[in-house]
Amino acid sequence: MLRVQDDDAVRAVTLDRPAARNALTPDALDDLRDAVAGAAQPVVYVHGAGDAFCAGADLDTVRGLDGEGGAAFARRGQRTMNAIEDADSVVVAGVDGAARGGGVELALACDVRVATPDASFAETGVTLGLFGAWGGTRRLQRAVGATHAADLSLSGRTVDADAARDVGLVSRVVEDPRAVAxxxxxxxxxxxxxxxxxxxxxxxxxxxxxxxAEAFGRLLAADPFED
Structure with a gap:
C-alpha cells in the first residue's frame, strides 16, 4: 500500500494502491502514520500513484462497520492525521489527480499543499450520508475560512486546482509538486x-x-553563518 524512498533531505511516501485510487484501509492509516512520523529527513513528500492522490477511506471497510466500529475507525484516522500534522519534518502534499473525502483530509494535515493542473478536490462525505471525521472539519476551516469550508463540505462539490488555490486549499499549482519539496x-x-x-x-x-525568540536564539547559537 505504501512505498517509502529516502534520500538525505526528503522522504518520499507514495500511496501505492492505484486500482483503488489509493483509498486508505485501517492498516494503511497506521503505516502512513509511521512513515511520516518516523522520518529522519527534514522534509516528507506525500503523493499518490496512478491517476489519483487519494480517494479517502476505503469504502469496503466503512460499509462493514457499525456505530462503535465507525467511531473507532474515525479515531484511528485522527491519530494518523494528528501525527502528520505534529511531525518534526515539513510534510508536503503533492496532489495530482483526485483528492476525495479523506484524501482532502490527508492533504489538510500536511504543512504545505501543492497541486498539479490535473488535481481536483471534493469533500464527498455528505453525498454518502457521512462526513470527513479525521479532523478535517477543523482543518478545513483553518485552511480556507468558515465560509468556504461550509460551502465545500455541505455541498460536496468538486473544485479544480485553480479554484483550490483561490480559496487557500493549496498554495501553488505546479507541474511537478516534488520540485516544491x-x-x-x-x-x-x-x-x-x-x-x-x-x-x-x-x-x-x-x-x-x-x-x-527562543527558537531564533537556538539557531544563532548554532552559528548558521559559519562556513
Missing part, C-alpha cells in the same frame, strides 16, 4: 524544524513571541 529541503534543516513548529503554534501572543 526539494526546494524546501534545500534550506537549513534546523531552521525548517524550528519555523515549522512556530507556524503551527496557536498559543497566546505572549507565549508564541517567547517561543519565537
Amino acid at each position: 526539494d526546494e524546501i529541503a534545500d534550506n537549513d534543516a534546523a531552521a525548517l524544524r524550528e519555523l515549522n513548529a512556530l507556524l503551527a503554534d496557536d498559543a497566546d501572543r505572549e507565549t508564541t513571541d517567547r517561543r519565537e
